[in-house]
Amino acid sequence: MYFPVADIELSPFIPPLVACAISFFTSMAGVSGAFLLLPFQVSILGFTSPAVSSTNHLFNVVAIPGGIYRFIKEGRMLWPLTWLVVIGTLPGVIAGVLIRILYLPSPESFKIFVGLVLLYIGIRLCLDLIRKNAPPKTPQTSKHFQISDTHLDIHSLQYTFNGNSYRINTLAVICLSLIVGLIGGIYGIGGGAIIAPFFVTIFKLPVHTVAGASLMGTFITSFIGVLFFQILSLSSLAPDQIIAPDYMLGILFGLGGVVGIYLGAMTQRYLPANVIKTILATIILFTSAKYILFS
Template sequence: MEIFFPVSELSLNPLFPVLIGFVLAFFCSMGGISGAFLLLPVQMSFLGFTSPSVSATNQLYNIVAIPSGVWRFYKEGRLIPPLVKAVVIGTLPGVFIGAVIRVYYMPDPDLFKLFVGCVLLYIGIRMIRDLLGKKQATAGGGAQGSGRVEVLPSGFFEVRFIFREKEYHVGAAGIMALSGIVGIIGGIYGIGGGAIIAPFFVSVFGLPVYTVAGAALMGTFITSVAGVIFYQILALLNPEQAISPDWLLGILFGIGGFIGMYPGARTQKFVPERWIKWGLCLVIAWTAGNYILGYFF
C-alpha cells in the first residue's frame, strides 16, 4: 500500500521510511550521530526529493528520532550539560544563517555538497591517522564502556569532566567556534551537525567517543527544533517555494529513528571504542566520496 506525500511529491509504502530511519539511527547513534546526514543522500539520490524542503524534513527526522537516544545516554550518566550548552550556543546562529543561504542563495546544493565532502574527507583522514598512530584497547564489554561521567565545575570558557579516572578539559570557545561553522552546514542541509561535531570531538579535542555521543545528539536535537521553526517562517515569507518540511514523511522517518536510536545508544557501551571510530571513518568516507564524485560526474 502506497500513500502520496504532497510536499515531496513521492508515493511510498509508509513502512519504507520507517525502516530507513530505524537502520540509520541504530548504527549511527553509537557514535553520537542521528543518521540525518545519510538520510539526506537517500532522499535526494534515491527518492528524488531535492527542493529546499528536504533540509527541513531532515531536521524534522532529528526532532522525532533523537529523544530516545539522548534519554539512554542521560540514564547512563554520559550526558555532559556544559558540553551541550557550548554546542548549542555556537550552533544556533549558524543554523539560521545556513537556512537563509539554502533558501535564497543555494537552491542548487551541488557546490556545497563538494565543500561538505571535502570537510568530511579531512575529518576522516584525521581520524584514520589517529587510529593508526595509537595503540588502543580493542576489548569491549562492560568494563570498556560502563563508566559514568563526573561533571566538574565548568565556567563559560571551559568544559571539565572525569571519565574512567581521567580528567578532561577543553576550551568552550573552540567548541562554540566549531559549532558555529557546523551550524551553517546543518542549516543548509538539515544534517543537524552530529556527523561533523562528534568526529571533531574525538580527533581534534581528544575526547572519548563514549562521552561525546550524548552531547552531540542533544545539540543536534535542539538546533534541529530551531531549524524547523526557522524554515517554517521562511516558507511563510516565500510561498512560491517548497521550503517547509514534508511533515508526514519526516515523522515516519523519525518514528523509525526513534525506535532504532535507543537500542543503538544502549549497544554502544558493549562495542569497543576502536570499532566505533573505524565505523565512523567508513561512514564519513562513503559520504565524502558520494558528494565529491557526484559533483564531477
C-alpha cells in the first residue's frame, strides 16, 4: 500500500500491529506510545518530513479514546489535573508546531532533538526507580483504587487514592504543562510522555492516578496540533514543506493504538508501578542513545 504524504510503500497490517504493541506497554504509564512510534516512522519507514509530527498527533487523536474510556470506567480519571494540563499545554503546543516547521525542518537536527527529549525522560524514570522509599503497594481490587475527595482551587489540587492524600501546586502544574506543551508540539507527542514522568518523579503522584489525566491531556492537545498543522499547510508560511498529516497512515497507526491503549489501561492495575517504569525506561534510553550517537 502506498502512502503519498510519507512517500513510502508498506503493508497495511504493519502500522496497527506496531502501534498496538507499543501502546500496550506505554499506556500503563499514561503515555500513548507516540514518542516511540515517531522513531519507528523516522528510522524504519524513512518518514522524515515535518508531516511525521502531525501524523503522530493524528495517531494520538485516533488511539487514545479507548484508554480514556477505561480509566473513566474504573474511576481513575483525575479531571482537575486534566484541565490544568490542558490549560498549560495548549499554547505550548501551538508554539512548538511553529518551531518544528520554521527551525527544525531537517531530519538530522530533528533526530538530535528527539534523542535529547527521550534521554531526559529516561533519566527521570531511572531516578524514580532507584529511590529508596518505594511507594506502597496498591491493592488490585478495592474501592480505594478509585480517586476520591478531589478539590481544586487557585492554590492547589488535592485528592485521595489508596488511603493516601496528595497535594500539588496549581501554578506549578500549569507552568510545567506550558513547557511540556512546547516540547510536545515540536516532537509530535502532545506532551504526555514528558509530563507523566514529571508528575511521578517531581510531584510524587502515584502512576495509577496520573495515567488517565495524562492521556486525556495528550488527546486534547494532539487534536489541536493536527488542526494547526493542517491550517499551516494551507498557508504560505511553509510553502516548500510537507506538513499536513498522512491521514491513512495516521489512522492505521491509531486503530492499532486503540486496541493497545485499551488493553494497557485494563492491565495496568495488575502490575506494580516499578515494573511499568522499568519497561519504559529501558526502551526510552535505548532509542535515545541510537538517535544521539548515530544521527
